[in-house]
Amino acid sequence: xxxxxxxxxxxxxxxxxxxxxxxxxxxxxxxxxxxxxxxxxxxxxxxxxxxxxxxxxxxxxxxxxxxxxxxxxxxxxxxxxxxxxxxxxxxxxxxxxxxxxxxxxxxxxxxxxxxxxxxxxxxxxxxxxxxxxxxxxxxxxxxxxxxxxxxxxxxxxxxxxxxxxxxxxxxxxxxxxxxxxxxxxxxxxxxxxxxxxxxxxxxxxxxxxxxxxxxxxxxxxxxxxxxxxxxxxxxxxxxxxxxxxxxxxxx
Amino acid sequence: xxxxxxxxxxxxxxxxxxxxxxxxxxxxxxxxxxxxxxxxxxxxxxxxxxxxxxxxxxxxxxxxxxxxxxxxxxxxxxxxxxxxxxxxxxxxxxxxxxxxxxxxxxxxxxxxxxxxxxxxxxxxxxxxxxxxxxxxxxxxxxxxxxxxxxxxxxxxxxxxxxxxxxxxxxxxxxxxxxxxxxxxxxxxxxxxxxxxxxxxxxxxxxxxxxxxxxxxxxxxxxxxxxxxxxxxxxxxxxxxxxxxxxxxxxxxxxxxxxxxxxxxxxxxxxxxxxxxxxxxxxxxxxxxxxxxxxxxxxxxxxxxx
Numbered sequence: 001x002x003x004x005x006x007x008x009x010x011x012x013x014x015x016x017x018x019x020x021x022x023x024x025x026x027x028x029x030x031x032x033x034x035x036x037x038x039x040x041x042x043x044x045x046x047x048x049x050x051x052x053x054x055x056x057x058x059x060x061x062x063x064x065x066x067x068x069x070x071x072x073x074x075x076x077x078x079x080x081x082x083x084x085x086x087x088x089x090x091x092x093x094x095x096x097x098x099x100x101x102x103x104x105x106x107x108x109x110x111x112x113x114x115x116x117x118x119x120x121x122x123x124x125x126x127x128x129x130x131x132x133x134x135x136x137x138x139x140x141x142x143x144x145x146x147x148x149x150x151x152x153x154x155x156x157x158x159x160x161x162x163x164x165x166x167x168x169x170x171x172x173x174x175x176x177x178x179x180x181x182x183x184x185x186x187x188x189x190x191x192x193x194x195x196x197x198x199x200x201x202x203x204x205x206x207x208x209x210x211x212x213x214x215x216x217x218x219x220x221x222x223x224x225x226x227x228x229x230x231x232x233x234x235x236x237x238x239x240x241x242x243x244x245x246x247x248x249x250x251x
Numbered sequence: 252x253x254x255x256x257x258x259x260x261x262x263x264x265x266x267x268x269x270x271x272x273x274x275x276x277x278x279x280x281x282x283x284x285x286x287x288x289x290x291x292x293x294x295x296x297x298x299x300x301x302x303x304x305x306x307x308x309x310x311x312x313x314x315x316x317x318x319x320x321x322x323x324x325x326x327x328x329x330x331x332x333x334x335x336x337x338x339x340x341x342x343x344x345x346x347x348x349x350x351x352x353x354x355x356x357x358x359x360x361x362x363x364x365x366x367x368x369x370x371x372x373x374x375x376x377x378x379x380x381x382x383x384x385x386x387x388x389x390x391x392x393x394x395x396x397x398x399x400x401x402x403x404x405x406x407x408x409x410x411x412x413x414x415x416x417x418x419x420x421x422x423x424x425x426x427x428x429x430x431x432x433x434x435x436x437x438x439x440x441x442x443x444x445x446x447x448x449x450x451x452x453x454x455x456x457x458x459x460x461x462x463x464x465x466x467x468x469x470x471x472x473x474x475x476x477x478x479x480x481x482x483x484x485x486x487x488x489x490x491x492x493x494x495x496x497x498x499x500x501x502x503x504x505x506x507x508x509x510x511x512x513x514x515x516x517x518x519x520x521x522x523x524x525x526x527x528x529x530x531x532x533x534x535x536x537x538x539x540x541x542x543x544x545x546x547x548x549x550x551x552x553x554x555x556x
Contacts, residue, residue, distance in 0.1 A: 006354025014342050085338035089397065091304055092332050093355035094324035251265075251305045 004099035007090065011107030015073055022073070022111060027118045030065040034058065034123065037183070047185045048216060055130075058123050059137070059210045060182035062116045063144060067202065070112035070145035071152040071173055074104045078156025079165050082249075091250060097243035101153070101236070108149025109142055116141055130213060136221060137212025143228045144205035148173070150235045157248050176202045186218050201231045253316050255280045255405045255436035256301060261310035263296055263460075270296045272460045274310070278438060278453075280404065283431045285447035285468070286440045288457035294440040295335060297457070298409050302332045314405055328356060331398035335409040335440075337390045339382040345369065345393055346378045349400055356401035368396045371426060388419045395423065399430075406430065408439040412446065424450060448472070481516060482507045484532040485523060493522045505532070 015022040038054045047056045081087035090100065123129060131137065151173070159165040180202035186194050197203050208224035211217035217224070243249070256278040263271040271293045278284050286294050299305035301312050303319050303326070311318060317325040340348060346365065353361035369378050372392045377385060385393065391411065398406060408427070412420045428450065431437045441447055447454060447468065454471055456464040464471060480499060488504045497508040497519070510516060516535075523530065 002357040002359055003355050006351055009354070010343075010351050017342055081340075084341070085334075085336050086340045088304065088334055088338055089340070089352060090355065092302055092327060092330075093352070094327040094357070095355055096324070246306060250303065251299070 001099075003093065003095040004103055007095060007100065007103035008106055011073075011077060011103055012110060014077055015107070015111050022069070023114055023118060026065050026069050026115050027122065030061050030115075030119045031122060034061055047188070048214065051214060055127060056185075056210075056214075057183065058120075058127065058129055059213045060206055062119050062123075063141070063206045063209045064177050064182045065119055066112040066116040066141055066145050067148050067177055067205070068173070069115045070108040070148035071155075071169065073108045073111040073152060074149045075152035075156040075159075075165055075169070077104065077107070078153055079159055079162065082156070083161070087249065098240060100243055101150075101240050104153050105146050105149040105236075108152060109145045112145030112148070113141060132215040133212045135212070137209055139225070140205055140209040140212060140228065143225075143232055144202075144209070147201070147205070147228070147232050147235055150232070150239045153239050154235075154242060157242055160248075176200055180206050181218065182206055201227065204228050204231075252279060254278060254313065255282065255315060256438065257313040257316075258297070258301070259311050261297070261300060261307045261312060263293075263300065263305070263308050265296075269460050271300070271307070274460075274462060276455060276462065276465070278436060280315075280436050281431070281434060282436055282438075282453055283428075283451045284436070284438045285451035285454045286438060286457065287444065287447060287454060288440075291459075292457040293460040294457055295409055296460075298332070298407055298438075298440065301407065302330060303327060328401060329404050331401065331403035331406045333394050333398045333406070333408040333411050335413065337387060337394070337414075339385075339390055339393065341381070341383045344379050344381055345374055345385070345396075348382060348393060349396055352397045353400040358401060361400060364402070365396075365400065368399050372396050373422060388415050391415055392419070392423070395426075404434070405436045405438070408437070410440050412441060412443060420446075479510050479513075480507050480536045481510055481519065482532075482534045482536065483519070483523075483530050486529045486531050489528070491522045491526045491528065494519060507536075 034054070034057065037057055041053055047053060078087070081090070120129075155165055155168040159168065179197065180200050181197065186197045186203065189197065204219075204224035204227045207217045207219060208221050208228060211221040211224070254277045256276070258274050258276040261271055261274040262269070274293075274297060286297065288294050296305060300307045301314065301319060303323055306320070311320075313319065314326040315329040317323075317329065319326045340351075343351065346369065349365045349369070350361060353359075353365065366378075369375055372395060374389065374392055374396065377389055382390065382393065391414075395408070395411065398408075406427075411423060411427075415423065424446065427437060427439075439447070439451070451468050454464070454466065454468050455462050482505050484505050490498060490501075490506055494506075494508060497510070497515075499507040499509050501507070508519060510519070520530075
């Protein structure tokens, strides 16, 4: 287990040492989103009765920052190590591929949680946000960031250069996040778009997370939990197999 | 006796290019072994397969009796590898890097040994410096230190002195010689043949993915270099009849004569004396690994062993 804890510790130190870039900066950009949307839409949109738009928006934005940072953490760590060549130090060591998987994923969860918590605490200063079922919210943050951590690891392993990683981020992760109901409830969408939203796993992460705050959601949180958990299991199995095969890591 | 490294019928292709062809090699504990060969011969590929950084298409490799695929954890615990590329983690200091590397090998409290290798590799002044700020030579030393954190019985160095200044090269070799005397098996690849010649007891030469020679360093030199020779410039410019069979070449009045042993020199001198020929210049030439290397690479059509 020492190998696993060392790799986890190293992965945590890696982002902690550049915390302005990895924690503070994403917090600031999320709060900017909030400021802009609050200013433009506050009086015009009502999503749920009794819940102001900005309050509805905050859990979505928190989850969005969690998702993006969890992905960024494992993907950038992996591709940097690959491109600079220092991944060799892990590959030469007796650490198991499972330990590598869990260390990277846990580091992604921790970074996701830190950014999410940071955004939440700052918004608390300005807004009164209910958190009716905190354990539900926490559960979805952990599951969501674990999925994105695993996706980041896959992207980091598959990408040969930063350009390809950026494509993965901009053409897959970002659209799935923006179209998952961060800014709206899917009930406001036309039927076709509603159907498509149900195929987006990010939708269940955000909807389930929001349920933790307000106790209401677009669909049953149990279904969201089931779907998100199954996604995590599938993506984890895929990632562990990728690590086991040595694809792109051990020629 | 248990082999330090045992390689059996290893083959490796890279997209149709045969990088290694049926490599069989056994390295015994305590050996100081050199892997030589021109660029692209397959040295680094072979090392990567031993280290588990690359997977062989067929064949097997054991390190201290542990298969590098099926028992990779035990195999890697017994192996320290200094990679050829100057790779480093820019987020950490020298000491942090070494403690992290210890942790990867499951060693929790390694401060004492880490401090010792830092001192022995002359890195004390840089122990808390970030890796980014180090010179190339310093980074190379850290790579060596990283390979040693878990005190592996087998150490592989892939061109450890490439791009390293002369003084540091000497320090490094003294340190590695000491490790070998302490019982570690050392395998190295190098382009500086004189290093392999002075340090290594056995040499394998690779070319185009095959081992074209495998022998003790001395015997290889003896076998392959065209023997010792002496070059003389006689006055007048002629060679006695008795010495004609020894003549290897003659350029601008400088004759190169083959000598099988040093007693031969006396024979040459007396033959010259008896015909009243004086010696203007004389040089004794000894074969070295460079000669062996060149002659082998040239004649690699024939397999020598």
